[in-house]
Amino acid sequence: MVVLDKVDKAKALTLKQLAEENPEYINYITEAIGLLITENEMLRKIASRYSHDLRSPVTNIDMLLQLYEKAEDSGDLQLYIQKMNKSVVRLQEGFEALSSERKNALVDRTQLRLTFLDEVLDEVKRKLPIGTIFTTDFSGGKKIIAHQQSILQCFTLLIELYSNTEQPKTIHFNTEKTWEGLLLTIVYPSFIDLTAAYDRTVAPQDVKNKGKDSQLAGWNYYFAMLFLRAMGATINIDESTQNQTKILISFTQ
Amino acid sequence: MIKNIWIIDDDEIFQFTAQKYLELKKAAEKATSFTNGHEAMNHLQQIVHDPDDLPDVILLDINMPVFDGWQFIKEFTRVQEALQKKVLVFLTTSSIDQADFDKAKGINIIAGYIVKPLNEEKINDILNQYRELSAV
Numbered sequence: 434m435v436v437l438d439k440v441d442k443a444k445a446l447t448l449k450q451l452a453e454e455n456p457e458y459i460n461y462i463t464e465a466i467g468l469l470i471t472e473n474e475m476l477r478k479i480a481s482r483y484s485h486d487l488r489s490p491v492t493n494i495d496m497l498l499q500l501y502e503k504a505e506d507s508g509d510l511q512l513y514i515q516k517m518n519k520s521v522v523r524l525q526e527g528f529e530a531l532s533s534e535r536k537n538a539l540v541d542r543t544q545l546r547l548t549f550l551d552e553v554l555d556e557v558k559r560k561l562p563i564g565t566i567f568t569t570d571f572s573g574g575k576k577i578i579a580h581q582q583s584i585l586q587c588f589t590l591l592i593e594l595y596s597n598t599e600q601p602k603t604i605h606f607n608t609e610k611t612w613e614g615l616l617l618t619i620v621y622p623s624f625i626d627l628t629a630a631y632d633r634t635v636a637p638q639d640v641k642n643k644g645k646d647s648q649l650a651g652w653n654y655y656f657a658m659l660f661l662r663a664m665g666a667t668i669n670i671d672e673s674t675q676n677q678t679k680i681l682i683s684f685t686q
Numbered sequence: 687m688i689k690n691i692w693i694i695d696d697d698e699i700f701q702f703t704a705q706k707y708l709e710l711k712k713a714a715e716k717a718t719s720f721t722n723g724h725e726a727m728n729h730l731q732q733i734v735h736d737p738d739d740l741p742d743v744i745l746l747d748i749n750m751p752v753f754d755g756w757q758f759i760k761e762f763t764r765v766q767e768a769l770q771k772k773v774l775v776f777l778t779t780s781s782i783d784q785a786d787f788d789k790a791k792g793i794n795i796i797a798g799y800i801v802k803p804l805n806e807e808k809i810n811d812i813l814n815q816y817r818e819l820s821a822v
Binding site: 480 | 697699700702703706707710780781782783802804805
């Protein structure tokens with residue numbers, strides 16, 4: 434928990450610094466801080482559940498096993514087995530509760546709506562400078578259950594991160610069906626450094642050395658990651674080479 | 687051997703196993719269990735002037751509904767001066783949260799911090815502290 438607090442304080446400080454240097458980020462920052470608080474609260478709940486509801490039956494089983502080994506009376510043996518069974522049931526209940534909390538804690542489920550990726554993309558396109566070319570292949574599907582405002586902000590951020598570069602502005606979107614839902618791949622035809630600002634391991638002076646564009650691209654990616662994570666989706670940089678940058682977003686449906 | 691030990695824990699299985707351990711180790715003459723701090727505090731207030739009934743050692747769980755270990759410690763600090771004997775309070779917890787450990791370190795009436803599971807070594811530690819106190 435102490436570690437979590439330190440990470441949050443460091444992150445909040447960096448976000449404050451970012452807001453001072455780039456006032457245009459203020460809306461994202463406000464929402465991001467809200468998401469960080471929610472996420473931290475959820476991690477606290479998980480840590481407490483782990484500590485009490487999961488660890489407690491495990492320690493009971495440990496103690497009962499030691500008693501079982503020393504037992505001489507068959508009545509005692511029977512009693513220890515009964516108590517062990519009870520502990521196993523409690524452990525199972527703890528895991529089930531943890532799993533459902535994990536799913537529900539991230540986002541207000543009532544705000545999730547059926548969303549069409551192509552419609553979101555059309556809306557984002559309208560905000561972008563003319564000349565950005567999109568190629569799309571939604572053959573894997575385009576329907577997801579999502580928080581519409583978050584997905585819109587996420588798409589805007591991911592597209593904006595490329596609009597400042599001098600490269601040909603062609604972005605490719607495609608979807609694939611996976612066993613757990615839908616995988617969206619976004620491909621940019623050049624290298625974008627996405628690690629500069631969001632990476633908690635990068636020291637501030639190193640971030641500065643990477644240049645402002647790189648810092649902003651990193652922040653765009655960081656905020657997009659937060660918006661997606663709040664919906665239970667995951668985002669990864671699959672490939673970042675001189676020729677292309679590939680981002681994978683996995684929606685569990 | 688400890689004359690009178692209290693186990694304050696909402697976990698019925700821990701109460702059972704702790705009592706069995708104490709019995710097997712012949713560590714206590716009398717062990718009494720309470721399911722929350724409130725129940726234990728009510729009983730303590732009734733026997734506050736009766737040193738024979740007062741516990742010598744308390745094993746106190748931190749995470750309990752109704753009245754948790756920290757609340758019990760707070761109330762216990764208030765009544766402690768009226769007690770006619772020194773009571774050793776050990777926090778027993780399944781929590782491995784460093785924050786709980788740090789909080790416990792700052793409270794001087796806590797004699798020890800025991801992370802569950804309870805085992806022979808931990809019972810020996812409790813017994814050693816009890817013997818040291820009795821010798822004084």
